[in-house]
Amino acid sequence: MKRCIRCVLPETFPGIRFDKDGICNFCLEFEGLEYLEGKKAEYRQKFERLVRDYRGKSSYDALMCYSGGKDSTYTLTVLKEKYDLNILAITFDNGFLSEQAIKNIRIVVENLGTDHIFFKPRFDMLKKIFTKCAKNNIYPPKTIERASTICISCMGIVKFSALRVALEKNIPFITFGWSPGQAPITSSVMKNNPQMVKMMQNAIFEPLYMLVGDEIKPYFLEEAHFNGSYHFPYNISPLAFLEYSEEKIYQKISQLGWEAPQDTDANSTNCLINSFAIRIHKKQFNFHPYVFELAKLVREGYLNRDIALEKINKAEDTATVALVKNKLGIK
Numbered sequence: 001m002k003r004c005i006r007c008v009l010p011e012t013f014p015g016i017r018f019d020k021d022g023i024c025n026f027c028l029e030f031e032g033l034e035y036l037e038g039k040k041a042e043y044r045q046k047f048e049r050l051v052r053d054y055r056g057k058s059s060y061d062a063l064m065c066y067s068g069g070k071d072s073t074y075t076l077t078v079l080k081e082k083y084d085l086n087i088l089a090i091t092f093d094n095g096f097l098s099e100q101a102i103k104n105i106r107i108v109v110e111n112l113g114t115d116h117i118f119f120k121p122r123f124d125m126l127k128k129i130f131t132k133c134a135k136n137n138i139y140p141p142k143t144i145e146r147a148s149t150i151c152i153s154c155m156g157i158v159k160f161s162a163l164r165v166a167l168e169k170n171i172p173f174i175t176f177g178w179s180p181g182q183a184p185i186t187s188s189v190m191k192n193n194p195q196m197v198k199m200m201q202n203a204i205f206e207p208l209y210m211l212v213g214d215e216i217k218p219y220f221l222e223e224a225h226f227n228g229s230y231h232f233p234y235n236i237s238p239l240a241f242l243e244y245s246e247e248k249i250y251q252k253i254s255q256l257g258w259e260a261p262q263d264t265d266a267n268s269t270n271c272l273i274n275s276f277a278i279r280i281h282k283k284q285f286n287f288h289p290y291v292f293e294l295a296k297l298v299r300e301g302y303l304n305r306d307i308a309l310e311k312i313n314k315a316e317d318t319a320t321v322a323l324v325k326n327k328l329g330i331k
Contacts, residue, residue: 007295008308012286014145030299039185043241046189050234051083054172061085062173062236063166065158066109066116067092068101069270072177073108073258074249075238079175080112087175090165092158093120094273095127096324100261101270107257119161125215129153129208130273131328134280138207146182148289150277156204160220163192167221167230178237180244180302181293188240192232197221244302266314275316276324288312 002011004024009016017025055061062079066072066089079085091097091105109116132138133149143152166174174192176183201220208216250260260269267290268274281289288294291312297303325331 004295006305007298008291008305008312009295010287010291013291014141026295027299033301036185036300040241043185043188047236047238047241048083050173050189051085055083055085058170058172059086060088060115060169060171062087062175063162063169063171063233064089064114064175065092065162065177066090066105067177067270068097068105068108069177069268070246070249070253070258070260071179071239073104073253073256075175075177076108076114077112077252077256078238078242080114085173087114088165088169088171089114089116090162091116091118092154092161093118094154094271095120095123095327096271096273098261098264098270098272100259100263104258104261104270108253111256121157121219122215125212127328128212131330132211134276134328134330137284138211140203143203144281144285144289146289146292148277148281149284150273150280151289152204153208154273156208157216157219160201160204163197163233164219164221164225166233167225170231171233172231173234173236175236175238178239179293179297180240180300181295181297183237183240185240187235188237190235192235194226194232197232198226246303263317263320265316265320266311272320273324275320279316279321 002018002022003009004016004018004027005022006027007024009024009026011018015025019028051061062085064072064076064079064087066076068091076087076089079087089109105116105118130150130153133153137144137149139149139152147155162174165171198221205216205220264270264272265275265278267278278289294303294308294311298305298308
């Protein structure tokens with residue numbers, strides 16, 4: 001399969017084009033590292049101004065969407081230790097968290113002195129969603145360029161459940177552990193606009209509602225949340241504008257007692273269903289769902305291209321895939 005000689009995007013990726021030297025249009029359109037460093041400084045300063053304005057004004061300064069993976073663990077650590085934020089961490093348990101990830105979460109929040117909630121939606125509902133997503137893509141084609149259908153469903157529930165909690169507790173920041181490959185620098189500090197939120201919510205809510213009906217409603221905003229009485233928070237993705245080094249991340253979080261799970265795939269450090277979701281996505285669309293993120297990390301100098309290729313080419317663990325299929329009742 002033909003791939004960009006600079007990043008790792010394949011010829012099967014939607015909208016890709018190559019010049020005569022084999023360089024893809026995404027690399028050719030990249031503004032360069034100097035421009036990126038300038039934008040990172042701009043958004044870092046913007047965030048730090050907001051911290052000065054909002055810290056201590058509510059019961060919690062930030063709601064952290066904490067998956068227990070390496071990036072969200074490091075993000076939680078930085079927000080607590082560097083910015084001295086009072087954080088409520090919330091973990092979405094989709095029924096497929098690695099046992100080691102659960103241990104990591106409990107150890108890290110205790111060592112950081114952070115309040116924490118395990119949020120576990122009904123598994124019978126999630127099972128319906130995951131099994132149907134494994135058979136059909138329920139989202140617009142553009143959406144699945146950056147994640148599998150199963151992950152989009154999971155993250156949709158996470159994001160809007162978190163937004164509901166932040167609104168009802170008047171928390172000014174919702175923070176995410178997105179890597180620089182997942183979070184564009186220009187959306188790393190973003191004020192939630194109610195009209196935009198409603199439109200984005202409908203894009204996730206409506207397909208899920210078609211699958212499970214009213215069962216999905218508690219995990220999304222209601223009309224009352226848009227009546228003007230709630231203050232919509234900022235979404236913050238700190239790793240997009242802070243230093244990002246996997247080596248330093250592992251070194252730092254290991255000091256808190258975090259240990260890498262041995263039962264997750266090469267692109268996750270917390271979730272078992274990810275292996276199954278990757279396999280399904282590759283069969284359906286003929287490209288790896290993490291390839292856009294990895295290509296961006298390579299392009300921006302965070303990741304060696306050979307390591308990115310290893311992550312893409314490494315086969316999903318057969319035993320883990322079988323475990324997921326068995327739990328979902330898929331033959």
